Amino acid sequence: MYITELSTTHSQTQLQRIGQGFCGSVWAHPFPDVDFRSSALVLKREDGGPGRSLLREYQMHHQILAALQASKNVPAAYRVNIPVSFLFMDETSPHWASILTRLPPQYTACNASVSERIMPMPQNVRQLLGHRFWGGDVDQVINDPTNEHCLIRPYLGRTRGGQQSPSDTRPRRLRVFSLRNFPLHLDQITELGLPADEYAMVMADTLAFLHWSAKVDANDVEFVLARCRTQTQPEAASESHPGFGSREFTSGAIGPHAMWILDFDCCGQLTMDEAGVEQAAKCFWRNDPFYPKPGSSSPDGDRLWEVFKARFLRASQEILQAEDTAVQRLPGRLMNRIVETRGAWAKSPTG
Structure with missing residues (x-):
C-alpha cells in the first residue's frame, strides 16, 4: 500500500530524480501531478558511493521515530518535522516489478527505501531566491x-563573506546556481529578515532530542526549510505526523514554512559518557555549517552561538531531569568540548 504512488498502478509517467547524494538517488512523482493535500512519497535508491547503507539509514530513522513516540515531552516551541518512514526494499522485493518501468531503462532493483516527501518551496520563493542571489538569467x-x-x-554557521571558523574550509562561491538544497547563509538569512534566532533554537532543541532521547550522534544530519505539512498539525507527535513543537515559521519573505531533519545514514549510537561527548563534539564540527559556532568572525555569529548554547542546555536539562547527576552533566561538557575543539576536526573541501 505504501508504494502505490510510485508504481505503474498510479501512473505510467516516468519518476523524476529530485536529488542525488553520497548514499544514492532520490525519485518522486513529477510536478504538477503531486497532490499537496496528501502525503506524497519519495523513493531513495542505494546507488551512490561505496560504504553507504540505506538499511542502516532505515534502522536509524526508525530508532529516532521510536524515541519520539516514547518521549512524553520534547522541549520545543517551533515545529520540527521528521519524514515518515514507510518501507525498506532489497533487490528481491516484489514491489520493484511495478516501479522499475517508471525509472530509466538502465536502472535495476537494489536496496531502497520509501518515505514521506518533503514538499519544496513554492515558485514565489524560488523567484525571490533567484532575484536576490543570482546575477544571471533568473x-x-x-x-x-x-x-x-x-x-x-539554513547555514547559521557560515556567511558568504569569509571563513567562519577553522573547521569550515570549503569553497564559498556557487559555480552553478541551483535551487535544489539551496545554501542560505547567515548574512542572507538576515538580509531576508528570516528568524535566525528561532532557527538556532530549533536546531538546539533537535540536537538535544537526538543526543539524549534518541541516543544518536547526529552525524551528518541535514536541516532544511520547506513547506509545512498540509494536514492539521497535532501538538503531540503521531505516527502520521512525526515531529515536535507546534508553531510554524511565518516569515513574510518566504511565507509559512517549517524545519525538517533528514539523512540519518551516517548517524551512530551515542553512549551516555565522556566518550559519547567526544563523539558528539566531533560530529558537530564535521557536519555542514547548520549550527551556529563559537569563535565566529561576526558579532551576529557570536550572539547566535550563545542563543544556541543556552537553548541546548535548557532543552537537555528538561530531557535528562530524571537521569543521574553524571548524565545530567554531559550537555555542559559537550558545549565546553565544542569550544575547546574548535578547528580540531576540519571537514575537507570535498565534504
Whole structure:
C-alpha cells in the first residue's frame, strides 16, 4: 500500500530524480501531478558511493521515530518535522516489478527505501531566491524543472563573506546556481529578515532530542526549510505526523514554512559518557555549517552561538531531569568540548 504512488498502478509517467547524494538517488512523482493535500512519497535508491547503507539509514530513522513516540515531552516551541518512514526494499522485493518501468531503462532493483516527501518551496520563493542571489538569467533558473524541488539549507554557521571558523574550509562561491538544497547563509538569512534566532533554537532543541532521547550522534544530519505539512498539525507527535513543537515559521519573505531533519545514514549510537561527548563534539564540527559556532568572525555569529548554547542546555536539562547527576552533566561538557575543539576536526573541501 505504501508504494502505490510510485508504481505503474498510479501512473505510467516516468519518476523524476529530485536529488542525488553520497548514499544514492532520490525519485518522486513529477510536478504538477503531486497532490499537496496528501502525503506524497519519495523513493531513495542505494546507488551512490561505496560504504553507504540505506538499511542502516532505515534502522536509524526508525530508532529516532521510536524515541519520539516514547518521549512524553520534547522541549520545543517551533515545529520540527521528521519524514515518515514507510518501507525498506532489497533487490528481491516484489514491489520493484511495478516501479522499475517508471525509472530509466538502465536502472535495476537494489536496496531502497520509501518515505514521506518533503514538499519544496513554492515558485514565489524560488523567484525571490533567484532575484536576490543570482546575477544571471533568473527566468531560466525558475523554469528549469530540476529546480522545482527547492529545499533551503539554513547555514547559521557560515556567511558568504569569509571563513567562519577553522573547521569550515570549503569553497564559498556557487559555480552553478541551483535551487535544489539551496545554501542560505547567515548574512542572507538576515538580509531576508528570516528568524535566525528561532532557527538556532530549533536546531538546539533537535540536537538535544537526538543526543539524549534518541541516543544518536547526529552525524551528518541535514536541516532544511520547506513547506509545512498540509494536514492539521497535532501538538503531540503521531505516527502520521512525526515531529515536535507546534508553531510554524511565518516569515513574510518566504511565507509559512517549517524545519525538517533528514539523512540519518551516517548517524551512530551515542553512549551516555565522556566518550559519547567526544563523539558528539566531533560530529558537530564535521557536519555542514547548520549550527551556529563559537569563535565566529561576526558579532551576529557570536550572539547566535550563545542563543544556541543556552537553548541546548535548557532543552537537555528538561530531557535528562530524571537521569543521574553524571548524565545530567554531559550537555555542559559537550558545549565546553565544542569550544575547546574548535578547528580540531576540519571537514575537507570535498565534504
